[in-house]
Amino acid sequence: MEFEAPITEIIEQTHDVKSFRFKRPEDFEYKAGQYLFVSIPVNGEMQRKPLTISSSPTEKDHLEFTKKLTGHEYSDALDAMVPGDVLIINGPNGRFTFEGEYNKIALISGGIGITPMISICRYCSDSKTGTDIVFLDSNKVESDIAFGDELDEMGRSHPNMKVVHTLTRADTDWLGCTGRICEPMILDYISDILERTVYVCGPPPMMKSVEELLLNMGIPKEQIKKEALVGF
Ligand SMILES: Cc1cc2nc3c(=O)[nH]c(=O)nc-3n(C[C@H](O)[C@H](O)[C@H](O)COP(=O)(O)OP(=O)(O)OC[C@H]3O[C@@H](n4cnc5c(N)ncnc54)[C@H](O)[C@@H]3O)c2cc1C
Known part of the structure; x- marks a missing residue:
């Protein structure tokens, strides 16, 4: 599914890693380990990157991804975003998942x-x-x-x-x-x-x-x- 997501919270995890949170749509289902495509404007054009969902499917109110800030252009554009700025989210994607199937x-x-x-x-x-x-x-x-x-x-x-x-x-x-x-x-x-x-x-x-x-x-x-x- 694809949707627009205003950022609700930004959490500094380390000196060069930030988590970005936004509201989880009611019908958005995913498995732990999956990723999103996150599109943002970069120098006047939309660019998208795959970024893993770092929140858990048990967290119903928000989704979170966590980006390493590399100093490259997409990273800098994301780093400059503030709560209220809008992301375009597409997902979930990926098979690197865990749902409790192994002991x-x-x-x-x-x-x-x-x-x-x-x-x-x-x-x-x-x-x-x-x-x-x-x-x-x-x-x-x-x-x-x-x-x-x-x-x-x-x-x-x-x-x-x-x-x-x-x-x-x-x-x-x-x-x-x-x-x-x-x-x-x-x-x-x-x-x-x-x-x-x-x-x-x-x-x-x-x-x-x-x-x-x-x-x-x-x-x-x-x-x-x-x-x-x-x-x-
Ligand atoms: C399935 C999947 C999940 C992922 N999950 C995550 C995640 O959870 N967190 C995360 O941080 N990353 C994740 N990644 C990687 C992520 O998608 C980005 O590719 C990565 O973070 C690099 O982003 P960037 O902001 O540096 O991108 P860009 O700015 O596009 O840079 C990408 C590359 O282009 C080159 N480049 C661009 N600009 C310059 C410049 N000015 N000078 C020199 N070189 C430049 C560099 O080689 C750089 O590595 C994931 C990737 C995949 C495939």
Whole structure:
């Protein structure tokens, strides 16, 4: 479906990540993990980008997407928008979804690849699916972690949800996990990975290396679900 959506709220998640909220039409149904096409005026022409829905289907009053601000033209135009400005929304789209169909899942994201994962975690938390989730989220530095407090709170209040942040360029005062996602890290935090359906989302180079790693670890291809956040 396509509709016009005045922005109702803008939330700064990190120094370069913002969430945009608008009213959810009553008949708009979607699954956690799906994306929208968001059209906005950019230098006098409409441009559209695929952006994942970061809200959960359980949230009836609003829809939310979350954009990494790249300094490029679409990004700058979106960053300059204020509540009341109108987006053209088309969707939902995509098959990188979770509706409670697996008992045990692993989520692995790099950078802004967190957007479908937060939707899935919010969905599982709100609708009490009881899904056993291990979420491995990779970023460069601590200030890049989006939704960090919300995820850590979900991890604390749901015994079956474990959230691990790894940093590739951590400061010396970071006490958590460090380094790129690798086999020893996965075996440390997700020792039963072979029993899980694995969702992977991030920029294309990260996706390629994580998929190769998972296949080498013996995880069947059919057990790996992927969404590459390619730019176009
Ligand atoms: C299914 C799917 C879901 C996605 N979900 C998300 C999401 O939830 N959040 C998110 O942030 N992204 C998401 N993306 C990626 C998103 O659609 C954009 O492609 C990405 O964020 C880059 O946007 P931009 O604002 O930099 O775009 P643009 O301004 O159009 O730039 C796109 C590319 O063009 C080039 N370019 C443009 N202008 C310049 C310039 N001035 N100088 C140099 N190079 C330039 C760069 O190579 C740049 O990477 C998703 C992609 C897909 C396919």
